[in-house]
Amino acid sequence: MRRTLSLWPLALLLALASAPIAIMYLFLLVDTVTNAPPGSAIPNALTLAHWRFLVDPRVTGDVWRPTVTTLLFTASIVAIVLVVSSTGGYALSRLNVPFRRFLLAGVLVMHAFPLVTLIIGVFLVLQFVGLYNTLTGVILVKAALMLPFGIWIMKGFYDTVPWEIEMAGVQDGASRFTVWRRLVLPQVKPGLFALALFAAIDAWGEYMLPRILAPSSDFQVLSTYLNAVSDPDSTTYNFNLFKSVGLFYMLPILALYAIFRERLTNIFGGGTKG
């Protein structure tokens, strides 16, 4: 009884503080299925017209191509980040690689640089290898920028796996690779999982890199597509339509959060369940 009472003021404060955001999201949702008279925020008619862009390419151009591209973009980045981080993190955690300390420090320093400071260098490199203005180039750069974080996270998870487990596996006759795959990897699964989720969310929301590194290419990801839709000078400009596309864009991320909420809180809480 006491506890719930004392929680009241806190709950009230939180509710007040998050009210603007909650109201904004509410309107975002409501506006996508309603029409309001000019000059008013209160809707007066239900409509599905704002969602027509899903089936009618004439509204804002085909939305499904950017969607597929974004899915591909996200999946490739997640795959690259997972593969490199799970192997690189293991190497840094266990193997006596030369210049280990130097590598670890280097990885951290990489992570500390903001994107803008690197962008000119990245641009030059992409130009040089001929990947400028291509999806592959953007994927590689985005994945590379995420790797320091991924490798560090995975190294931390590998560090908690006892050395003896690997030695026991080797004694049991397994090769180092089998030991890694069957004995070590299952134990860093929560880490891989969290990393995959972070990478997916990050890649899904990426806007800058496609804009800068592939400005005139023939592919679009959803973020650049959304940007095009939101252009007030365009002939198809419609604020409610913009909101609908925005919501459409958000849905996969919301779904990810909803499905994996339990696991995510586990990871953030650092909780290992016995």
Added chain:
Amino acid sequence: MRLTICDFTKTFDRTTVIKDMNLVVEDGEMLALLGPSGCGKSTTLFAVAGIHRVDGGAILFGKRDVSHLPSQKRNVGVVFQNYALYPHMTVFDNIAFPLTIRREGKADIDRKVRAIAELAHIGDLLARRPSQLSGGQQQRVALARALVRQPDVLLLDEPLANLDARLRLEMRSEIRRIQMETGITSILVTHDQVEAMSMCDRIAIMDQGAIRQVATPSEMYRQPASRFVAGFLGNPPIVFLDGEVTGDGGFASRGVSLPLPGRLRHLEAGRPISLGIRPEHVGTSGGARVSGQVVFVEPQGRETLFDIELEGGAILRSIQPAGDDARVGDRVDWAVDSDRLLVFDRHGNAV
């Protein structure tokens, strides 16, 4: 299978931890590697297992030189101090793991796992995860996993260190029973002398990377080869008195004089020696006598431990069946079994 360690040398980053070590473990024997912390027990064990590279010398299983074989090809079963069970697998899968690596048939695996689980008394735990087991049960699983593929050699690195006192007693006899039933040549690493003495056929005492003595437990206790061995074995520990041989075949030191054991009466007078006196040889029976003052009494239940200060300031220890005969401050005159005294020369070697 007989295990031979021949002139084994191990160096970590230029510091030599073990130099020219020789040790033979007979077929079917269980040998304890006993020694203080940091003396190189685990290093030796891991070299036999193939985890550490051998920097010099050879390790032979039977007649086969395995010194340069990788762990996977040695067929050694290892039980680690923290058991190193695979937490994401059931007990069954843990024990079956070495067999699945060898790609044995499903029926074969099932039969072997159940047989070894039966032997280790964990037949009804096969569906559980390691985290759902008690320490003793985890220990049994680790043992079963090490034994299931019938290794040539079984290595146990302080297998009982993580158990509480009662379980330790139980697992002590269990490990020994399972080892005897399977007849696998084994090395047990421990720094607990009671474990070493109660579980093993022979003990090898190590100190600073070298083997000091290899003998059966009782032989090692009664006839230690050096002062170090005598001091390491025995609880409560032995007491040493430094002095010299007197003309009449006795020993004198700081106001204490005792006759030497019969077989050592011939030692030349004036030779500096030290005398080792075990607590159980002071007190109730024996030919010689010492007198002093009780300065410390420690009741241990069945027995009582006394420290007595002799006239010259030397302290002797005595352990006797419990009774309330002496208190702190009492003057006592107790018997010493002089025939069982241990005598060491200046360098600490037994005379």
